Amino acid sequence: xxxxxxxxxxxxxxxxxxxxxxxxxxxxxxxxxxxxxxxxxxxxxxxxxxxxxxxxxxxxxxxxxxxxxxxxxxxxxxxxxxxxxxxxxxxxxxxxxxxxxxxxxxxxxxxxxxxxxxxxxxxxxxxxxxxxxxxxxxxxxxxxxxxxxxxxxxxxxxxxxxxxxxxxxxxxxxxxxxxxxxxxxxxxxxxxxxxxxxxxxxxxxxxxxxxxxxxxxxxxxxxxxxxxxxxxxxxxxxxxxxxxxxxxxxxxxxxxxxxxxxxxxxxxxxxxxxxxxxxxxxxxxxxxxxxxxxxxxxxxxxxxxxxxxxxxxxxxxxxxxxxxxxxxxxxxxxxxxxxxxxxxxxxxxxxxxxxxxxxxxxxxxxxxxxxxxxxxxxxxxxxxxxxxxxxxxxxxxxxxxxxxxxxxxxxxxxxxxxxxxxxxxxxxxxxxxxxxxxxxxxxx
Numbered sequence: 001x002x003x004x005x006x007x008x009x010x011x012x013x014x015x016x017x018x019x020x021x022x023x024x025x026x027x028x029x030x031x032x033x034x035x036x037x038x039x040x041x042x043x044x045x046x047x048x049x050x051x052x053x054x055x056x057x058x059x060x061x062x063x064x065x066x067x068x069x070x071x072x073x074x075x076x077x078x079x080x081x082x083x084x085x086x087x088x089x090x091x092x093x094x095x096x097x098x099x100x101x102x103x104x105x106x107x108x109x110x111x112x113x114x115x116x117x118x119x120x121x122x123x124x125x126x127x128x129x130x131x132x133x134x135x136x137x138x139x140x141x142x143x144x145x146x147x148x149x150x151x152x153x154x155x156x157x158x159x160x161x162x163x164x165x166x167x168x169x170x171x172x173x174x175x176x177x178x179x180x181x182x183x184x185x186x187x188x189x190x191x192x193x194x195x196x197x198x199x200x201x202x203x204x205x206x207x208x209x210x211x212x213x214x215x216x217x218x219x220x221x222x223x224x225x226x227x228x229x230x231x232x233x234x235x236x237x238x239x240x241x242x243x244x245x246x247x248x249x250x251x252x253x254x255x256x257x258x259x260x261x262x263x264x265x266x267x268x269x270x271x272x273x274x275x276x277x278x279x280x281x282x283x284x285x286x287x288x289x290x291x292x293x294x295x296x297x298x299x300x301x302x303x304x305x306x307x308x309x310x311x312x313x314x315x316x317x318x319x320x321x322x323x324x325x326x327x328x329x330x331x332x333x334x335x336x337x338x339x340x341x342x343x344x345x346x347x348x349x350x351x352x353x354x355x356x357x358x359x360x361x362x363x364x365x366x367x368x369x370x371x372x373x374x375x376x377x378x379x380x381x382x383x384x385x386x387x388x389x390x391x392x393x394x395x396x397x398x399x400x401x402x403x404x405x406x407x408x409x410x411x412x413x414x415x416x417x418x419x420x421x422x423x424x425x426x427x428x429x430x431x432x433x434x435x436x437x438x439x440x441x442x443x444x
Contacts, residue, residue: 004035008038008109037103231442276350306407313334314335349369349414
């Protein structure tokens with residue numbers, strides 16, 4: 001078979017990159033003639049090349065993102081918006097890469113969805129090139145019993161009419177909030193806000209190419225395009241209900257263990273503790289300040305002081321480890337800079353996590369119940385936590401509630417481990433039975 005070239009354009013976070021790497025690895029296992037390219041920040045070069053893929057450094061950013069998403073201040077962003085610099089810089093960079101090769105398939109991270117307009121502008125999305133949108137989160141579309149991905153509400157099999165009304169109200173509030181944010185940005189960016197520029201660019205491209213690109217706005221978080229097929233890099237079994245997603249494909253379980261992983265030698269054989277608990281929130285780093293995380297770890301250590309009959313292993317990256325932490329720790333606490341959850345969760349009775357998709361999948365495969373600690377009310381960890389509770393695989397707690405509330409939930413899960421493990425085994429079986437056929441779903 002002739003070599004097939006595939007391009008991944010991925011958001012610059014490890015939580016987005018890892019499922020895309022696993023997806024790409026599955027493609028390469030399906031067909032060794034696939035030549036796979038990744039475009040993202042330089043700091044991920046080693047990881048991408050470690051999988052055997054070609055790395056391109058993305059020096060530009062995907063256009064039409066809010067200021068807080070791109071690390072520049074208001075005046076810089078306004079300058080870029082007024083001069084269309086963000087779009088033009090990205091277009092020049094992608095055009096430069098595409099001079100070297102012409103991909104047969106392009107997979108766009110949902111966060112970078114507006115790059116589709118650049119690809120269309122470059123005439124890459126021709127009949128010879130298929131473009132897909134890739135989501136590393138669960139379903140974010142509005143449907144009868146699907147709440148916004150940032151919602152902590154858990155559907156019930158009872159009172160379906162009341163649930164439907166609650167669902168509608170949740171979405172109305174969500175869309176109203178989004179509308180108000182857009183009005184605010186329209187005003188402060190003098191009409192050159194992201195959404196307005198996006199709509200203008202769509203009109204320009206439709207007129208230039210006689211195309212019919214339309215936005216699908218019935219979605220929480222990232223917008224999408226009505227005619228783009230979306231790929232969910234998660235198992236469908238973990239969704240709330242067995243509802244269908246228009247134009248959407250679920251890949252099922254995507255996890256790839258690498259032989260280079262090193263696991264510290266943690267010997268639990270001789271311990272007399274009633275349970276072993278792993279605390280890992282490491283993948284949300286670099287979002288907030290160092291002081292923010294130091295406070296989080298201090299709270300977590302205080303929590304361990306309240307449960308002296310359990311052994312705790314806390315993952316704290318070296319840059320956040322402080323002498324005061326060791327002084328606060330009792331003898332039932334071990335601190336590590338890094339532990340591979342994929343290789344160690346089977347040794348634990350409970351995982352305390354921030355609720356990232358990767359951690360959830362690892363906990364299910366290793367049959368370890370979860371207590372998800374929610375640090376905000378905006379991100380998809382809230383919807384992840386609701387799904388975990390819905391399926392009886394664990395529970396969640398708000399970071400701001402008193403620690404006695406945490407202790408009560410931990411003690412309840414530990415007292416009902418058989419119940420939670422039974423549910424996890426059931427959901428794991430369903431996840432492993434999911435069938436995703438690359439040939440029929442994508443490469444047909």
